[in-house]
Every structure is written in structure tokens, then in C-alpha cells.
Amino acid sequence: MGTLMAINPATGKVIDEVEETSLEMVPEMMAQAREAFEGWKTLPIRERLHYFKRLRLLLVQELDHCVEIIASDAGKPKVEAITAELLTTVESLRHLEKHGEDVLRTKKVKTPLALLGKKSYIVHEPKGTVLIISPWNYPFSLAVIPMLSALVSGNCVILKPSEITPMIGKLIQSLFAKAGFPDGTVQVAHGSGELGARLVAASPNYILFTGSIKTGKKIQKAAAEQLIGTTLELSGKDPMIVFDDAHLERAAKGAVWGALTNSGQVCMSVERIYVQQSVYAPFIELLKKELNTLRQEISDDTDLGVMTFAPQVAIVKEHLRDAMEKGAIQEVGSYDESWHENDSFRLEPVLLTNVTEDMKIMSEETFGPVLCVVPFSSEDEAVRCANDSEFGLNASVFSKDIEKAKRVAARLETGAVCINDVVVSFANPHLPFGGVKNSGLGRYHGRAGIELFTEPKAILLDEGKKATEVNWYPYAGKYPYFKQLITAYYGKRIQWPSFLAAYRKLLKKSQ
Numbered sequence: 001m002g003t004l005m006a007i008n009p010a011t012g013k014v015i016d017e018v019e020e021t022s023l024e025m026v027p028e029m030m031a032q033a034r035e036a037f038e039g040w041k042t043l044p045i046r047e048r049l050h051y052f053k054r055l056r057l058l059l060v061q062e063l064d065h066c067v068e069i070i071a072s073d074a075g076k077p078k079v080e081a082i083t084a085e086l087l088t089t090v091e092s093l094r095h096l097e098k099h100g101e102d103v104l105r106t107k108k109v110k111t112p113l114a115l116l117g118k119k120s121y122i123v124h125e126p127k128g129t130v131l132i133i134s135p136w137n138y139p140f141s142l143a144v145i146p147m148l149s150a151l152v153s154g155n156c157v158i159l160k161p162s163e164i165t166p167m168i169g170k171l172i173q174s175l176f177a178k179a180g181f182p183d184g185t186v187q188v189a190h191g192s193g194e195l196g197a198r199l200v201a202a203s204p205n206y207i208l209f210t211g212s213i214k215t216g217k218k219i220q221k222a223a224a225e226q227l228i229g230t231t232l233e234l235s236g237k238d239p240m241i242v243f244d245d246a247h248l249e250r251a252a253k254g255a256v257w258g259a260l261t262n263s264g265q266v267c268m269s270v271e272r273i274y275v276q277q278s279v280y281a282p283f284i285e286l287l288k289k290e291l292n293t294l295r296q297e298i299s300d301d302t303d304l305g306v307m308t309f310a311p312q313v314a315i316v317k318e319h320l321r322d323a324m325e326k327g328a329i330q331e332v333g334s335y336d337e338s339w340h341e342n343d344s345f346r347l348e349p350v351l352l353t354n355v356t357e358d359m360k361i362m363s364e365e366t367f368g369p370v371l372c373v374v375p376f377s378s379e380d381e382a383v384r385c386a387n388d389s390e391f392g393l394n395a396s397v398f399s400k401d402i403e404k405a406k407r408v409a410a411r412l413e414t415g416a417v418c419i420n421d422v423v424v425s426f427a428n429p430h431l432p433f434g435g436v437k438n439s440g441l442g443r444y445h446g447r448a449g450i451e452l453f454t455e456p457k458a459i460l461l462d463e464g465k466k467a468t469e470v471n472w473y474p475y476a477g478k479y480p481y482f483k484q485l486i487t488a489y490y491g492k493r494i495q496w497p498s499f500l501a502a503y504r505k506l507l508k509k510s511q
């Protein structure tokens with residue numbers, strides 16, 4: 001069995017070691033989950049929610065400890081660890097505590113006239129064992145929030161956290177254990193993609209994956225072979241559109257935060273900024289001014305953290321190299337060839353103009369602290385540029401004309417749009433979260449995010465007092481009356497006498 005090293009990317013120091021889960025453990029973990037499922041699914045939801053409350057209180061009590069681990073394992077500023085990771089998670093816990101019972105309640109639905117005298121309702125049953133596979137950029141919230149969404153309806157969960165931030169996987173494991181979740185209800189498998197693939201192959205009942213498109217496709221393929229459902233939360237290249245009637249200072253501050261928070265390692269990062277020509281020059285000046293105020297240092301008050309993962313640093317540098325070679329202008333930043341010899345995880349923010357669609361930095365996910373700004377002259381052009389991408393996760397529109405902003409939002413090919421804001425649609429647990437095009441398949445969060453992990457069972461109830469039904473045997477002589485019934489009921493106007501006459505005939509013929 002190997003060991004995963006937790007390395008603080010800001011210092012390069014090993015801060016913890018986490019024992020890998022062996023591949024041979026996978027069948028045992030699946031068996032444990034299946035055994036635990038028998039008990040967990042039968043608990044009334046209120047009892048399951050007691051565990052959620054205990055976890056929420058534990059998180060609040062251990063806030064500093066959690067922030068410390070998340071900040072040091074992923075290289076985040078503490079403010080980003082407490083807001084984007086902890087705050088979103090406790091908010092999600094509270095949301096499930098408040099609304100879970102209602103979403104999962106058995107619901108009576110209407111029964112059509114064709115099924116006269118019967119009742120219909122929907123029961124939400126858990127799927128069984130849900131596999132959650134999570135990435136390194138928000139290693140806490142992107143693991144815990146889907147875990148909770150699956151647990152609330154009575155599923156058991158196996159989490160395969162990212163091997164790049166193993167200490168956070170260990171933290172999650174200990175928090176669920178401390179909150180007292182029953183044995184086998186929540187298990188954490190520590191390891192690399194090979195372990196993830198082995199878990200996928202072990203036939204869980206559902207998979208929620210967050211990560212790259214490349215891995216998402218592999219998982220989708222393996223899941224299809226076993227007819228397992230998946231939700232895939234994948235990459236982005238999010239556009240921001242700034243109209244000339246926007247609050248420009250707000251738009252500039254929003255663009256800088258949206259592009260640089262978490263060092264730009266956000267699936268919903270602002271990666272392409274389209275600005276109306278008439279305000280382009282002042283907007284660039286505002287961006288420069290805002291960038292000059294930022295602090296990047298090793299301190300609790302730093303605005304900018306460090307990158308988390310060396311291969312991602314290499315991608316960002318390659319995108320910068322390619323852009324500069326093709327004529328991009330560096331308005332802010334110190335990027336030059338020497339960056340490629342430096343193995344530091346601390347990347348300075350870069351502001352680029354004169355960027356074009358043939359540059360990697362404008363078409364592929366960069367996932368780094370870079371702002372790319374392009375002017376546009378009309379609403380149509382802005383929408384065309386924003387939609388000209390294989391991705392569609394989130395987008396932002398800045399304008400004081402809310403009707404225009406809503407109109408543009410409706411035209412954008414994306415899973416979410418923030419109007420006069422950036423990124424934060426994720427933080428509202430009432431809103432569905434997910435992408436279109438290559439940014440993913442399916443949604444979680446919101447009502448749909450709870451129902452996602454259930455099998456909606458349809459129940460049709462007849463009191464069972466009649467000996468037969470009109471559509472049962474015998475068929476002899478019934479055809480004309482069914483025709484009369486359909487014509488009378490579904491034609492231009494409902495003709496009740498004709499409908500009832502046909503129905504009575506059918507009843508008679510059924511005796």
C-alpha cells in the first residue's frame with residue numbers, strides 16, 4: 001500500500017502523509033456500503049438529518065482547524081478557504097436540513113380521467129451506493145456538498161477525493177466519523193485515478209464526478225458499459241460581458257476577483273472578458289488600478305494564494321507563451337521566458353489584451369491567474385463571442401439595464417448566468433448547478449440536486465373493489481366506444497353526454 005504526500009504548495013513542505021486505499025479494498029468497501037444502506041435508508045429522514053446537524057455544528061466548532069488544513073493543503077488564502085469551502089458547505093447543510101424533508105416527501109399527483117377512480121403518487125427512494133469523485137481546486141466543498149445531497153435521501157457514499165490534496169480527503173473522513181455517521185454510510189477511498197477507475201468498475205448505483213473533461217469521458221464510458229447513471233461537472237472557459245452602461249468600477253473589481261480568486265483555478269473563473277468598445281480604454285485602466293492594489297504574500301491577509309498543482313502551472317505558462325508568441329499584449333504582469341525555468345507555485349496575475357480566438361488562452365481552459373480582455377461593438381457580437389466556445393458552465397453580464405442583461409443572459413449557451421456579479425451562482429443551494437456543451441452533464445444543488453440521487457417510484461393505487469376494468473379483456477365490440485370516448489373528450493370541445501354514453505357502454509361490455 002502506498003502513501004500520498006500532502007505538500008503545502010506555498011512552501012513545498014510535506015505537511016502530512018495519507019495511507020492509500022489498496023485496490024483490493026474496493027469490493028469490501030462496496031459490500032460495507034451495501035450493508036450500511038439497509039439501515040441508513042430505513043431511518044426516517046428526520047433522524048438522518050440529526051447527523052447533518054451534528055456535522056454542521058462540528059464544522060462551526062472546528063472552523064479554524066478546517067480552514068488551516070484546506071489553506072495549507074491547497075495553497076488558498078484563508079478567506080477563500082472559509083468562504084468558498086466552509087461557508088458554502090454549512091449553507092448547503094442548512095438548506096438540506098430545512099428543505100430535504102419536503103423535497104423527499106411522498107407526493108400525490110393528478111390522475112387523468114382515463115384512469116377514473118384511481119390515485120397516483122411518487123415515492124423517492126435512494127439509489128444505493130453513490131460514488132463521488134472530486135477534484136483538487138475546491139477539494140472540500142466539491143466533495144462534501146454532493147456527499148450530503150446523496151446521503152439525505154438514504155444513499156451510502158464512497159468518496160474518492162483528489163490525490164493532489166490528500167489531507168483534505170482525510171479531514172472529510174474524520175469529520176463524518178466525528179459527527180457519528182453510522183459505519184459504512186460514508187467511506188473515503190484515498191488514491192489516484194487508478195483507484196477511481198476501480199471504484200467506477202465496481203458498479204456503484206450512481207456516480208457524481210467533478211473534474212476534467214478527459215476523465216469525465218472515461219467515467220461516462222465505463223458507466224455506460226454498466227448502465228450506471230452519472231452527473232458530470234467538467235471544465236469551463238467562462239465569458240464576462242461588460243456593456244458601456246455598466247457600473248464600470250464594480251465590473252472591473254468583479255472581473256479581477258472572478259478571474260483571480262483561488263488563483264484562477266475555478267471551473268467558473270472569468271476567463272474571457274468582452275468589453276464594449278466605448279468603455280474599453282477606461283475599463284483597462286480600472287483593471288490595472290485594481291490589480292495594483294492586490295497583495296500576494298505569505299500572510300493571513302494575502303489576497304492571492306498560490307497554484308495548487310505543478311502540471312496546472314505548466315498549462316498556464318504554456319498558454320501565456322502561446323499568447324505572447326501570437327501577439328498578445330501584456331498590460332500587467334511580468335511574464336517572460338524565465339517563468340518556464342522557475343518551479344514556484346506562486347504566479348503573478350497577468351492582464352492580456354490583443355488576444356485572439358486562435359490563442360489557447362482564449363479557447364482552452366487556462367485555470368490560472370490571467371485576465372484576457374477583448375473589445376466588442378454590438379450586443380450581437382458580444383453574444384456571438386461569448387457563445388463561441390466548446391464550454392458552457394457559467395457567464396456574467398454587467399449592465400445597469402436589467403432588461404438588456406436578462407435578454408443577453410437568455411441568449412448565452414451556459415448552465416448559469418450571474419448578472420452584475422461573477423461566479424457566485426454556485427453558492428446558492430436553491431439554484432441548479434452544472435454546465436452545457438463540454439462543461440458537463442446534469443445538475444446538482446436545488447431540488448433537482450436532491451432528487452438526482454433518488455429513484456422516483458410511481459405508485460398507482462386502485463381500491464380494488466371493482467371486478468374488472470374497461471381496457472381489460474374481453475375486447476369484443478369495444479373499439480367504436482373507445483373511439484367515441486376519445487373524440488368526445490379530446491376533440492375541439494368536450495362533449496360530456498357522448499363521453500359518458502361511451503363509458504357506460506364500455507362498462508357494460510366489460511361485465
Ligand code: NAD
Binds near residue numbers: 163215393
Ligand atoms: P481530474 O479529472 O484530473 O481528476 C478529478 C478526479 O478524478 C480526481 O479525484 C482523480 O483522482 C479522479 N480520476 C482521475 N482519473 C480517473 C479515472 N480514470 N477514473 C476515475 N477517477 C479518476 O481533474 P482535476 O485536475 O482534479 O480537476 C480540475 C478540473 O476539474 C478542471 O478542468 C476544472 O474545470 C474541473 N472542475 C469542474 C467543476 C465543475 O463543477 N464543473 C468544479 C471544479 C473543477
